[in-house]
Amino acid sequence: MLYRTAGQFKTSYAADHALFPVRQDAILLGVVLVFAFVILPLTASEFAFRALLIPVLIYALAALGLNILTGYAGQLSLGTGAFMGVGAYACYKLITLFPEMNIVVAIALSGFFSAGVGALFGLPSLRIKGFYLAIATLAAQFFLVWLFQKWAWLYNYSASGAIHVPNITMFGITVAGPRAAAITQYYFVLAIVCIVTFFAINITRGRIGRMWKAVRDMDIAAELVGINLMRAKLTAFFVSSYIVGVSGALFVFLWRGAAEANLFDIPLSFRVLFIAIIGGLGSILGNYLGAILIVALPVIISAVPAMLGLPLASATVEHLNVMIIGVLIITFLIVEPHGLARFWAVIREKLILWPFPH
């Protein structure tokens, strides 16, 4: 019906391997982008921007970074939160040391700090595999968060130990800090997320992406066909941590406005990991679907009792929230272990074949 492929003939291999093998995919993406760039900003309220749209984009970006490492290169990491922290603190130091620096430049540069730290902690992956590596990345998690607390230079010796985002203007418009408008921040985040996603899609489809996938599927076999394991794994850690670092900088500068070290503690790592897994490992689309689910769900759940008029204390709602998310995670894993992206792929396949069953 909507996805009829009749009349779309492919006459070359290049056409067969194109980014959008079916024309409707491209149209759908166009519709989504129009929604994101035009319709949502026109209709969304201040609350929707701050509580839903901006966090969804930032979490999706962090999950994208993790997905490159875990989904494409097969290296399980539990240290995402700390790498986001590196990005955030690096950006804060850059902004406070060089106040005249453009914030886009600062965010782009802060990603490199995170990428460097990520590659450093990725070094053990050359020897350690599987869950041992996952625990090894926890070393990064705990060490870095400890460093954020103890190294006062990082937060400019402020008494509270927290970093606060100053008002930052770009071309005369305030984009970050207490005086920034939500819609400006939304556009700023959306633009960066789109650019990074564009690069991520191209990297994962190209030679480097194939190298990663070969390593993920079986690293010894990959080595035997001539892939340099060290290069493949370290580039995966580098690129992944870069994206995660950028998302961390956005996380603090365009959403939270202030941050303490324990914000980047292990629950953040797990939240990002949930998004990547529930969205679907090894897919770009999945990160967005997962982020929508994980970010929107608590907002919706906490709104339900009030709508139904149930007299529940907010603490109880909070606990119920945690419980329901736990159940939902298990349910999702049981129903579709390959994530929401696979779910969409199945629906799409059915739509293409519709009305025939096979």
Added chain:
Amino acid sequence: MDFLNAIFVQPFADMAGAPDFLLQVVWEGLVGGVLYALIALGFVLIYKSSRIFNFAQGIMVVFAALTLVGLNEKGVPALLALPLTLLVMLVLAVTIERAVLRPLVNQPDIILFMATIGITLFLIGFGEIIFGGENKVMITRELMIPTDSITLDLFGGFVSIEEKDLTSVIGAVLLVAALLLFLNRTKTGRAIRALGDDHQAALSVGISLSTIWVVVWFIAGVIALATGIAWGARAGVSFALEVIAYKALPVLMLGGLESVMGAIIGGLAIGILEKLFEVYWGQPLMGGNTEAWFAYVVALIVLLFRPQGLFGERIIERV
């Protein structure tokens, strides 16, 4: 030069100068290490028999301790609350096997790992709703655990030993001995080890996967309860206890994911080393609180030389 002196000379001079204090530090570390070893043991048992990296072990400790204290608060006598708590852990094991593990058989490791994080979240929410989030006091006196402290005169100084710590060390030793006996001498124990060696072979000789999983999760629950009592007696019972699960992970790395001995030795080693490092290097040189990451760094360094941990099964890879 001062710097090198502070790292390489001064701490050892301090140790030699006050042997009684050193012994006190080692004892504190040992008690902590015993508890790490217990939690790691819970991990190892489940990993061995089902290849599930059970992240929920930490919250099971909290949940067991909370159930015990909560039941006692509701008026159940302590000695009755103990078997009741064990019953709750059994119900939990059966429920987890039925509702979570059985539908997820044969999924990739990471999916099962995420499922145990789901269990963790569920138990956090569930526990907070039922028992409330506030800090509770472990019912040490009702369980007849002595709470005095013994002072030993040694090296011209003294070492103070809390009786409840001594009790938990003795209790842990007994528990581990019973567990080793169970694993090595009984039919069920052999079945657990057989399952750990080869799932398909074990199934084909008639070992029931689901029964063993319930048994293993129940044992993990018993260990969780023992850890919960011991740790709760030291630090009170609250959801903050969950973080000790993170302390057990480097123990696993150090000892190897499949090794019971590794968990015990690794736990003791990490407990003592991190205490020594914190007292002699961490506090004077790095502003303290190094216990948060020291164990991980030690484990990481060991893993660089032995990727399967000190006692883990040799990893053989074929194409």
